[in-house]
Amino acid sequence: MLFYSTRNKNDSISFAAAALAGLAPDGGLYVPAEIPQYKTSVTSSLGGMSYIEIAFETIRPWVKDDIPDPALEDMIRSAYPFSAQITEVADRLVLELFHGPTAAFKDFGARFMARAFSYLRRGEDRPLKILVATSGDTGGAVAHGFYGVEGISVTVLYPKGRVSLLQEKQIAGLKGNVSAIAVKGSFDDCQRLVKQAFGDEDLSKRHVLSSANSINISRLIPQAAYYSYAAGRTPGAVFSVPSGNFGNLTAALYAYKMGAPIARFIAATNINKTIPDYLENGNFLARPSMATLSNAMDVGAPSNFERMSAHFSWEQMRRLILGASVTDAETRETIAEIFSRSGYYLDPHSAVGWRAVDHLAGGLPAKTPRVIVSTAHPAKFAETVEPLTGPVPVPVSLQKAMERTVEAVTIPAELEALRDCL
Numbered sequence: 001m002l003f004y005s006t007r008n009k010n011d012s013i014s015f016a017a018a019a020l021a022g023l024a025p026d027g028g029l030y031v032p033a034e035i036p037q038y039k040t041s042v043t044s045s046l047g048g049m050s051y052i053e054i055a056f057e058t059i060r061p062w063v064k065d066d067i068p069d070p071a072l073e074d075m076i077r078s079a080y081p082f083s084a085q086i087t088e089v090a091d092r093l094v095l096e097l098f099h100g101p102t103a104a105f106k107d108f109g110a111r112f113m114a115r116a117f118s119y120l121r122r123g124e125d126r127p128l129k130i131l132v133a134t135s136g137d138t139g140g141a142v143a144h145g146f147y148g149v150e151g152i153s154v155t156v157l158y159p160k161g162r163v164s165l166l167q168e169k170q171i172a173g174l175k176g177n178v179s180a181i182a183v184k185g186s187f188d189d190c191q192r193l194v195k196q197a198f199g200d201e202d203l204s205k206r207h208v209l210s211s212a213n214s215i216n217i218s219r220l221i222p223q224a225a226y227y228s229y230a231a232g233r234t235p236g237a238v239f240s241v242p243s244g245n246f247g248n249l250t251a252a253l254y255a256y257k258m259g260a261p262i263a264r265f266i267a268a269t270n271i272n273k274t275i276p277d278y279l280e281n282g283n284f285l286a287r288p289s290m291a292t293l294s295n296a297m298d299v300g301a302p303s304n305f306e307r308m309s310a311h312f313s314w315e316q317m318r319r320l321i322l323g324a325s326v327t328d329a330e331t332r333e334t335i336a337e338i339f340s341r342s343g344y345y346l347d348p349h350s351a352v353g354w355r356a357v358d359h360l361a362g363g364l365p366a367k368t369p370r371v372i373v374s375t376a377h378p379a380k381f382a383e384t385v386e387p388l389t390g391p392v393p394v395p396v397s398l399q400k401a402m403e404r405t406v407e408a409v410t411i412p413a414e415l416e417a418l419r420d421c422l
Contacts, residue, residue: 001062003030003217006306016066016120019113019218020128022211023198029303030217031310036061038228038259046232046260051083051225052076054232058225058258059112062217071119079111084226086233089344092357092370093237095230098347101397102170103377105248106141108226109219114145116218117152117210129422130154131197132212133190135244136163136296137376140170140401142212143178153177154212155422157190160410162291162298166380166402173404180406181421185413186289188301191245196415203419214247215303223251228260230371235261237369240357242349243267244297246275246304248375249321253308256320263368267323268356270294270331274302276323282314293328293384294348296376322363324356331355336388345378345385345392 002012007028013021018030042049042057049057055076063072085096100107121128130152132142139156146154156171160182163171172180183190194211197203214220231237239262241249249267256262267275270292278284286301308317326334334351338344346354353372357364364370378385379394386392411417 001036001065002033004033005029006031006310014066015063015217019116019216020120020210022209022216023195027195027199029215029306031307032062035254035257035311043259043261046228047235049232051229052080054229055080055222055225058228058255059222062221063116067116067119075112075115075119079115080108082107084229086230089338090342092354092372093234094344094350094372094374095226095239096374097226098374098377100141102137102140102144102401103380103395103398104137104141105223105373105375106137107145109214109223110138110141110145110212112222113212113216113219114149117146118149121151124151126208128152128210129207130210130212131157131194133157133187133194134163134171135159135187135298136167137380138213139180140167143171143174146212147174147176147178149177153179155179155181157181157183157193157418159186159190160184162186162295164295164381164383166382166398168406168408169404170401172406172408173401175407180408181418182408182410183413184410187298188289189413191301191303193413193415193418197418197422200415200419203422207422213303214245214250220247220251221254223248224255224258227252227255227262228258231255231260231262234369234371236263237371238264238266238364239371239373240266240268240353241373242294242297242353242375243269243275244272244299244302246302246308248373250304250307253311253320257311265321266353266356266360267321268353269323269325270297270352271325271327272298272300273323273325274300275305276325278305278314279318279321279323293331293381294352296349297352322360324359326352326355326359332384332388335385339389345389347374347376347378347381348384349376350374
């Protein structure tokens with residue numbers, strides 16, 4: 001399996017090289033030269049396979065030239081002592097992706113990535129420094145996934161004052177080989193700084209750098225597995241995907257292209273609706289992000305659009321993806337309504353996914369299953385959820401995270417300041 005930059009198809013590299021580089025030298029994102037297909041025996045058996053089995057069959061064709069099957073199987077079993085879970089709520093199904101150690105879907109990608117990096121860098125003497133920008137949940141998942149991994153340090157950049165207290169404690173509370181930088185700006189500023197750091201000659205000489213955002217192909221590929229897992233159990237469904245940087249939806253598209261029985265997708269955004277606007281008029285217009293209750297989706301210039309457009313034309317995307325944006329007022333209304341009707345807690349991001357289906361209900365076939373992709377545990381956003389529902393049960397992992405103290409350096413959104421920190 002070979003990968004090339006979204007900005008240069010002429011130079012192909014291996015999975016190992018693409019994963020460890022993170023971002024291509026020209027600033028593009030690595031994509032596969034071709035998207036592998038499930039064997040017929042796999043697609044016909046998805047409904048009866050375990051999560052571990054589906055993850056193995058999903059990831060294997062992308063990495064088989066660099067990671068032998070026995071090592072891959074060990075990585076997957078180690079990464080996933082938890083699984084995705086499907087719950088019936090009212091007239092829909094909720095794909096719960098928050099049963100990992102940081103109670104967010106990012107655990108599925110980050111935990112595999114940490115193990116892949118450890119394997120691919122075996123025997124290396126020079127330490128690896130991972131830079132990651134987060135709008136909320138990515139930082140905690142990456143920090144936890146790489147915490148204590150020998151020979152690798154992690155620096156997480158997050159927008160100061162734009163993440164929840166729990167998210168900040170998950171990002172900046174582990175310490176050890178994990179450090180945190182609070183940037184005076186938005187997630188887009190954090191993402192820009194990471195990309196600039198990769199292109200900085202001085203930093204490249206001093207450090208071996210890589211990224212753990214969804215710009216890194218090794219974090220994206222494992223996320224395709226939970227879509228195939230859910231599709232096997234609800235074939236022909238429409239998946240409503242809360243979307244910010246659009247890595248999660250890109251992973252869903254990879255699952256679809258591999259052969260998972262999925263009907264369509266909904267790109268559910270908050271008021272940062274760059275992609276819904278693109279789907280409507282064909283013009284991709286990046287813009288400054290605006291702060292919302294669903295802060296992990298506060299992205300005005302989604303990086304993974306480059307991957308989406310590398311594989312699909314605008315016309316193809318419009319046939320496969322519906323776009324909808326949801327306001328904060330609608331998000332609150334949805335959280336309160338679903339709890340009142342069903343006793344089920346939605347976090348703000350999952351509420352955006354739920355409300356997006358309501359916006360598009362007239363365009364969906366009546367008997368098509370609707371799957372809401374639930375990306376985070378509601379307890380992570382208790383300050384938003386509890387005034388609408390009352391106390392939210394808190395998983396043990398989050399109780400422990402709340403006991404941590406925050407240690408972070410605050411910098412302006414300037415490369416020189418980041419360079420000084422690193």
